[in-house]
Amino acid sequence: xxxxxxxxxxxxxxxxxxxxxxxxxxxxxxxxxxxxxxxxxxxxxxxxxxxxxxxxxxxxxxxxxxxxxxxxxxxxxxxxxxxxxxxxxxxxxxxxxxxxxxxxxxxxxxxxxxxxxxxxxxxxxxxxxxxxxxxxxxxxxxxxxxxxxxxxxxxxxxxxxxxxxxxxxxxxxxxxxxxxxxxxxxxxxxxxxxxxxxxxxxxxxxxxxxxxxxxxxxxxxxxxxxxxxxxxxxxxxxxxxxxxxxxxxxxxxxxxxxxxxxxxxxxxxxxxxxxxxxxxxxxxxxxxxxxxxxxxxxxxxxxxxxxxxxxxxxxxxxxxxx
Amino acid sequence: xxxxxxxxxxxxxxxxxxxxxxxxxxxxxxxxxxxxxxxxxxxxxxxxxxxxxxxxxxxxxxxxxxxxxxxxxxxxxxxxxxxxxxxxxxxxxxxxxxxxxxxxxxxxxxxxxxxxxxxxxxxxxxxxxxxxxxxxxxxxxxxxxxxxxxxxxxxxxxxxxxxxxxxxxxxxxxxxxxxxxxxxxxxxxxxxxxxxxxxxxxxxxxxxxxxxxxxxxxxxxxxxxxxxxxxxxxxxxxxxxxxxxxxxxxxxxxxxxxxxxxxxxxxxxxxxxxxxxxxxxxxxxxxxxxxxxxxxxxxxxxxxxxxxxxxxxxxxxxxxxxxxxxxxxxxxxxxxxxxxxxxxxxxxxxxxxxxxxxxxxxxxxxxxxxxxxxxxxxxxxxxxxxxxxxxxxxxxxxxxxxx
Numbered sequence: 238x239x240x241x242x243x244x245x246x247x248x249x250x251x252x253x254x255x256x257x258x259x260x261x262x263x264x265x266x267x268x269x270x271x272x273x274x275x276x277x278x279x280x281x282x283x284x285x286x287x288x289x290x291x292x293x294x295x296x297x298x299x300x301x302x303x304x305x306x307x308x309x310x311x312x313x314x315x316x317x318x319x320x321x322x323x324x325x326x327x328x329x330x331x332x333x334x335x336x337x338x339x340x341x342x343x344x345x346x347x348x349x350x351x352x353x354x355x356x357x358x359x360x361x362x363x364x365x366x367x368x369x370x371x372x373x374x375x376x377x378x379x380x381x382x383x384x385x386x387x388x389x390x391x392x393x394x395x396x397x398x399x400x401x402x403x404x405x406x407x408x409x410x411x412x413x414x415x416x417x418x419x420x421x422x423x424x425x426x427x428x429x430x431x432x433x434x435x436x437x438x439x440x441x442x443x444x445x446x447x448x449x450x451x452x453x454x455x456x457x458x459x460x461x462x463x464x465x466x467x468x469x470x471x472x473x474x475x476x477x478x479x480x481x482x483x484x485x486x487x488x489x490x491x492x493x494x495x496x497x498x499x500x501x502x503x504x505x506x507x508x509x510x511x512x513x514x515x516x517x518x519x520x521x522x523x524x525x526x527x528x529x530x531x532x533x534x535x536x537x538x539x540x541x542x543x544x545x546x547x548x549x550x551x552x553x554x555x556x557x558x559x
Numbered sequence: 560x561x562x563x564x565x566x567x568x569x570x571x572x573x574x575x576x577x578x579x580x581x582x583x584x585x586x587x588x589x590x591x592x593x594x595x596x597x598x599x600x601x602x603x604x605x606x607x608x609x610x611x612x613x614x615x616x617x618x619x620x621x622x623x624x625x626x627x628x629x630x631x632x633x634x635x636x637x638x639x640x641x642x643x644x645x646x647x648x649x650x651x652x653x654x655x656x657x658x659x660x661x662x663x664x665x666x667x668x669x670x671x672x673x674x675x676x677x678x679x680x681x682x683x684x685x686x687x688x689x690x691x692x693x694x695x696x697x698x699x700x701x702x703x704x705x706x707x708x709x710x711x712x713x714x715x716x717x718x719x720x721x722x723x724x725x726x727x728x729x730x731x732x733x734x735x736x737x738x739x740x741x742x743x744x745x746x747x748x749x750x751x752x753x754x755x756x757x758x759x760x761x762x763x764x765x766x767x768x769x770x771x772x773x774x775x776x777x778x779x780x781x782x783x784x785x786x787x788x789x790x791x792x793x794x795x796x797x798x799x800x801x802x803x804x805x806x807x808x809x810x811x812x813x814x815x816x817x818x819x820x821x822x823x824x825x826x827x828x829x830x831x832x833x834x835x836x837x838x839x840x841x842x843x844x845x846x847x848x849x850x851x852x853x854x855x856x857x858x859x860x861x862x863x864x865x866x867x868x869x870x871x872x873x874x875x876x877x878x879x880x881x882x883x884x885x886x887x888x889x890x891x892x893x894x895x896x897x898x899x900x901x902x903x904x905x906x907x908x909x910x911x912x913x914x915x916x917x918x919x920x921x922x923x924x925x926x927x928x929x930x931x932x933x934x935x936x937x938x939x940x941x942x943x944x945x946x947x948x949x950x951x952x953x954x955x956x957x958x959x960x961x962x
């Protein structure tokens with residue numbers, strides 16, 4: 238009886254503060270689940286079982302729908318974030334690894350890692366509208382704010398492919414360093430950051446040409462160069478701060494968005510791969526795949542403030558205002 | 560710019576390559592600048608049979624790895640206007656030089672060799688005055704990286720020293736530092752045992768006992784199976800001083816596989832049997848290894864073997880050099896592969912590259928047993944001033960190679 242009252246009270250309390258709640262979604266690659274965290278309290282609210290090998294996840298702009306790329310089930314699972322239930326699936330082509338939503342949330346572009354394809358999925362009609370052959374082992378996906386260009390990176394071909402979303406044709410290719418993993422546009426589309434995991438660099442690309450403007454390198458005292466493996470990249474809305482997850486060096490780098498100098502390294506958990514800002518950009522979450530936790534970086538104060546245990550081998554992270 | 564759909568191109572290319580018997584030539588895309596390469600597989604007349612029938616070599620051993628690499632190279636090539644072609648040649652030791660000369664006469668400057676050390680040196684000397692590079696994919700002999708090194712030979716297979724060091728590091732991390740070394744009686748076995756002796760000294764292990772298992776000949780495949788072995792091995796391994804692990808140096812494959820569970824003392828076996836150092840294992844999934852395995856499985860319809868990997872990485876080196884230099888010129892490609900910037904992702908967690916002092920590919924080495932990868936060396940605990948990968952094998956200050 239007390240428990241029921243307590244739960245109701247908590248539910249009432251939660252709904253009362255729903256307007257400022259920020260909810261964190263983390264995919265657990267090995268755990269086959271999504272861990273849901275309430276940002277305010279830092280508590281894990283629920284771990285929802287989903288399909289096999291969930292990796293990339295994408296939250297719609299209104300925070301109501303979470304798309305989960307279940308790589309080993311070869312499909313996208315669609316979760317209603319209010320009920321936290323998977324309501325239906327979308328066809329995705331084989332082995333979807335990482336995806337990106339069009340700005341209007343209508344199309345989900347997915348990299349099919351095992352099949353050298355980018356697949357465009359109409360999420361409302363639940364159908365595949367295009368398949369674009371790209372290089373070997375595609376993963377990184379970036380999109381301009383007008384949705385007209387999707388950039389995909391291929392890990393073994395070491396390229397960033399620029400795809401016109403009207404014709405679904407590749408119109409340009411840029412060679413980057415070994416094993417590119419992530420592609421991220423700045424909010425104003427003026428720059429594209431592409432990480433190279435084995436190359437150990439992040440390329441800064443002018444997408445209008447396209448051409449490489451600069452190569453960001455990293456050096457951490459006491460850490461072997463080989464361990465510095467850039468994966469996820471996130472940029473603040475104003476472009477001034479660029480965060481890069483550096484894999485088995487267990488650190489996230491803060492790069493100055495104008496000078497492209499590294500300003501700081503944050504020690505987080507083990508094998509940090511993906512990053513996400515809270516919608517207010519005050520905090521940055523990192524997924525630490527080997528230590529099975531996420532770290533929280535306070536963006537304003539430049540410090541790691543929290544670690545939260547999640548499921549097994551956390552991979553993707555998305556955060557909604559909800 | 561219209562890009563032909565890679566899928567169609569690759570599908571066509573793969574179908575073509577798969578349909579041809581060994582010794583055939585894959586046609587190239589006529590529009591792009593070609594980078595031709597070949598694999599030369601030298602097979603002894605009476606090849607040694609492995610102890611386990613599971614280890615019988617498939618018909619396309621090495622060639623399948625070459626086909627995958629060529630396909631990978633061609634995908635990038637499609638985007639850059641370069642084409643990669645492959646020729647596969649099987650030959651005998653007596654005809655190897657002639658076969659190589661035929662390849663180089665047709666304009667091929669990059670040849671991956673699957674041959675033993677003596678044959679490799681003959682091949683190297685035969686083309687010493689030409690613009691040709693041989694990639695050694697199967698001979699682990701330390702002398703090829705030392706006193707018998709050749710400027711025109713690059714090694715993608717690790718040396719015996721590297722294999723021994725890879726295992727030694729793991730054993731030391733485990734604190735299994737008392738070894739009982741059992742070596743075969745052939746030259747290759749002695750050389751491998753020497754590598755283990757060197758590794759023991761380098762990493763502080765103690766070889767408490769050494770024994771030689773004499774090869775007395777006899778058939779490999781018999782109907783008696785395990786019966787005699789079960790009596791023979793315990794007797795052979797009894798009365799050794801206290802040890803943690805039995806290290807078998809049996810490159811000639813005479814006795815190694817018969818040791819596990821037949822040792823007198825209940826101790827794990829490592830080296831040529833049990834926990835084995837290897838460049839590749841079909842169970843390897845980490846660092847996107849899964850992607851390589853599935854692409855290989857689809858292409859070859861069998862698991863990928865170390866020989867396939869060694870050939871793959873050789874051809875991918877050429878492809879990577881051609882991509883980065885945007886050139887097909889021999890000197891440019893060679894210089895790039897030996898240069899400071901060369902890096903190749905090879906699904907082993909860190910980039911691989913060539914050592915400038917002996918042309919050896921530095922790379923992580925897997926330690927595998929049965930159906931699983933157990934560990935990967937270099938172990939985290941070992942540091943090195945330049946690259947942890949150089950803690951495996953003969954390092955620059957120690958090399959006896961001078962080109």
